[in-house]
Amino acid sequence: MSKAFWQNKSTKLLLAVGTVLGIGYPFAVYFSRGSISARSFVLIALALLILRLVTLQSGAARLWRLPLLAMVGMLIVTAALDADFAEKAYPTLMSAAAASAFGWSLRFGPSLVERFARIRSNDLTPAAILYCRKVTMIWTAWLIINALISGTLAIWGNLAVWAMWTGLISYLVMAVLFLSEVAVRHLVPAYRSRQ
Numbered sequence: 001m002s003k004a005f006w007q008n009k010s011t012k013l014l015l016a017v018g019t020v021l022g023i024g025y026p027f028a029v030y031f032s033r034g035s036i037s038a039r040s041f042v043l044i045a046l047a048l049l050i051l052r053l054v055t056l057q058s059g060a061a062r063l064w065r066l067p068l069l070a071m072v073g074m075l076i077v078t079a080a081l082d083a084d085f086a087e088k089a090y091p092t093l094m095s096a097a098a099a100s101a102f103g104w105s106l107r108f109g110p111s112l113v114e115r116f117a118r119i120r121s122n123d124l125t126p127a128a129i130l131y132c133r134k135v136t137m138i139w140t141a142w143l144i145i146n147a148l149i150s151g152t153l154a155i156w157g158n159l160a161v162w163a164m165w166t167g168l169i170s171y172l173v174m175a176v177l178f179l180s181e182v183a184v185r186h187l188v189p190a191y192r193s194r195q
Contacts, residue, residue: 011055014051014054014055015055017051018048018051018052018055021044021048022048022090022094023167023171024167025041025044025045025048025090025091025166025167026091026162026163026166026167027163027167028041028044029041029087029088029159029163030159030160030162030163030167033159037083038083038084038086038087039079039083039087041087041090042075042079042083042086042087045075045086045087045089045090045093046072046075046076048090049068049071049072049075049090049093049094050072052064052068053065053068053069053072056068063101063104063105063112064097064098064101066100067096067097067098067100067101067104068097070097070100071093071094071096071097074089074093075089075090075093085154085155088153088154088159088162089151089154091150091154091166091167091170092147092150092151092154092166093147095143095144095146095147095150095170096143096144096147098139098143099140099143099144099147102136102139102140102143103140105136106133106136106137106140110129110132111132111133111135111136112136112139113132113133113135113136113139114129114132114133114136117132131185135181138177138181139177142173142174142177146170146173149165149170150162150165150166150170153165153166
């Protein structure tokens with residue numbers, strides 16, 4: 001098998017591992033509080049952000065580079081000022097980075113959702129392109145709201161509530177958004193690509 005095949009496989013594996021670790025991060029902070037230092041969790045969060053940067057390969061994924069680099073810098077500065085807050089900043093920073101990537105694509109098109117849609121079919125109708133733009137707006141708004149909620153909980157919230165929001169509830173909301181979008185796309189013919 002070719003070198004490109006194994007590089008692609010290893011990148012997908014790294015991405016999957018990073019995603020699972022990122023989702024589990026809030027619960028690791030919650031259950032390890034007291035036995036693992038805040039600075040250790042900051043190092044884990046930095047490693048997760050760097051892992052995201054390393055696995056960015058597609059054109060759509062490259063939109064994430066600058067926001068993720070900014071988040072790495074912000075996490076380092078935050079850790080220098082307040083390590084206890086910084087250990088809880090990772091979910092907020094990820095939402096902010098995602099909101100930046102989605103928002104940037106709205107300003108400098110094509111929208112991120114349109115880029116994803118074009119992976120499956122390059123022949124999108126004007127209605128489908130508009131629909132992709134609206135979905136990108138919804139995701140941008142949700143990610144900003146999520147960053148604000150998780151940031152607020154990181155500053156003033158109870159650790160258990162923060163972990164529950166950032167490790168479970170926010171993902172449930174994302175699942176509802178995603179499944180709703182899939183349902184609308186399949187039920188409304190105007191939003192489908194030409195086939």
